[in-house]
Amino acid sequence: MTWKYKRIIIEAVVIFCLGVVVGLSVNHRMVIDAFAGKVASKAAPPADSASVAQYPVPTFLEEVLAEREEGALLVDARVGELYREGHIAGAVSLPLADYETQLEQFKQDIDPDRTLILYCSGYGCPDSFDLGQVLLEEGFRDVRVYEGGMPEWRDQGLPVEKGAP
Amino acid sequence: MNRLVSIVLHGARIALGVTFFYAGWIKAQEPIDFARAVANYQVLPYSWNYLVAATLPYVELLAGTLLVLNRRVRPAALVIGVLNFVFILALISVMARGLDIDCGCFAPSGQGHTTALEALLRDLGLMVLVVLAWLSRERRSVASSS
Numbered sequence: 001m002t003w004k005y006k007r008i009i010i011e012a013v014v015i016f017c018l019g020v021v022v023g024l025s026v027n028h029r030m031v032i033d034a035f036a037g038k039v040a041s042k043a044a045p046p047a048d049s050a051s052v053a054q055y056p057v058p059t060f061l062e063e064v065l066a067e068r069e070e071g072a073l074l075v076d077a078r079v080g081e082l083y084r085e086g087h088i089a090g091a092v093s094l095p096l097a098d099y100e101t102q103l104e105q106f107k108q109d110i111d112p113d114r115t116l117i118l119y120c121s122g123y124g125c126p127d128s129f130d131l132g133q134v135l136l137e138e139g140f141r142d143v144r145v146y147e148g149g150m151p152e153w154r155d156q157g158l159p160v161e162k163g164a165p
Numbered sequence: 166m167n168r169l170v171s172i173v174l175h176g177a178r179i180a181l182g183v184t185f186f187y188a189g190w191i192k193a194q195e196p197i198d199f200a201r202a203v204a205n206y207q208v209l210p211y212s213w214n215y216l217v218a219a220t221l222p223y224v225e226l227l228a229g230t231l232l233v234l235n236r237r238v239r240p241a242a243l244v245i246g247v248l249n250f251v252f253i254l255a256l257i258s259v260m261a262r263g264l265d266i267d268c269g270c271f272a273p274s275g276q277g278h279t280t281a282l283e284a285l286l287r288d289l290g291l292m293v294l295v296v297l298a299w300l301s302r303e304r305r306s307v308a309s310s311s
Contacts, residue, residue: 011240012247015231019224027196027219034200034215055197058204058211122265129201147204151265 056118056132059144061152064117067144072115077127078150086160088119088153093165096120096127099134107138115142122149175235177297178242182232184291185245188271189225196222202269206255207262224248238302246295249288256285 024031059067068074074091076083083093094106110116116135118128132143154160192199200218203209209217224244231241252270259266259281268284279287 008239008243011237012243015228015237015240015244016224019227020220022227023193023220023223026193026223030196030200031212031215031219034212126198126201 056129056136056143056145058147059117061146061148061156063144064146065158067115067117070115072117073110074146075116075118075128075131076150077118077120077131078125080165082121082150083165084163086150086154086162088150089159089161091119091161094131096131096134099131103134103138110140112140113142114140115144116140117144117146119146119149119153122147122151125149171301174297174301177294178232178235178238178301181242181245181291181294181298182229182234184229184294185225186229186233189222189227189229191271192218192269193222193226199269202267205264205266205269206259207264208255208258221248232298239299242295242298242302246292246299249291249295253285253288253292256281256288260285 064072064074068090074088076087076091076093077096078087079095079097080093083091083095087093092106094102099106116132118132118135120127128145128147128149132145135143196215196218199222200215203214203217204211225248228241228244228248231237232245256268264281266281268279268281270279270284270287
């Protein structure tokens with residue numbers, strides 16, 4: 001390889017590294033939190049780590065099934081219409097779009113120490129995550145987001161119910 | 166004719182630079198939303214999504230800026246070409262696994278849904294711009310040396 005091309009590659013690596021350094025210096029807090037959060041959620045029970053975490057803990061199908069057996073409450077963050085068309089069996093409806101009107105009732109009905117597993121329309125749907133942040137701010141201590149959501153649940157042939165919230 | 170080719174090549178360089186500058190800028194505003202968009206690909210371990218979200222927008226910003234300013238064009242085009250190649254691989258893997266996600270390429274908080282296929286086609290188009298941007302420097306160096 002000629003020097004000309006070596007130089008191009010070296011300069012490209014420098015550009016890349018410069019971008020990484022600038023990005024890390026701007027966002028170092030977020031990255032440190034993310035890596036610390038991961039270690040903490042593995043080392044401590046989720047109920048303890050969630051009380052200090054600002055963000056709901058992401059969770060996956062196997063964990064959802066296990067937690068559901070142990071009494072976790074599934075919360076559907078989609079709009080009421082989608083909930084009526086079909087939701088995870090046993091899930092309650094708390095649409096992100098209407099949470100302001102329904103939150104007080106929800107807080108009265110649900111123990112703040114209960115494990116809540118939020119879901120919406122799967123990967124790429126932000127509602128469950130956003131609702132999770134609201135619920136953490138409102139004092140719920142163990143809030144998780146089931147990222148696969150309704151599409152994954154349905155595709156696995158797991159129980160689905162229809163009906164009004 | 167030569168002039169026309171030159172306009173096309175430099176137009177491609179500027180278009181590519183502006184595209185990546187914009188993509189980097191908009192994602193740099195919302196790093197947490199972007200981390201979630203990266204997490205949707207289900208390729209990286211959880212915390213690594215945040216590392217990518219923290220750094221990738223700034224690499225895009227820097228490389229895009231250099232292209233627009235016509236400085237270090239080939240190294241910048243190489244960086245963007247490699248990034249674009251990685252994006253294409255990620256999108257192919259998303260399609261192969263049948264995930265229905267938003268690509269998170271520009272606005273990470275999901276204003277407007279871009280499917281993996283649309284994003285893949287767009288990235289292939291950007292790859293053409295990468296080649297044209299690379300050639301824009303070749304022509305200039307040939308012209309100046311002759």
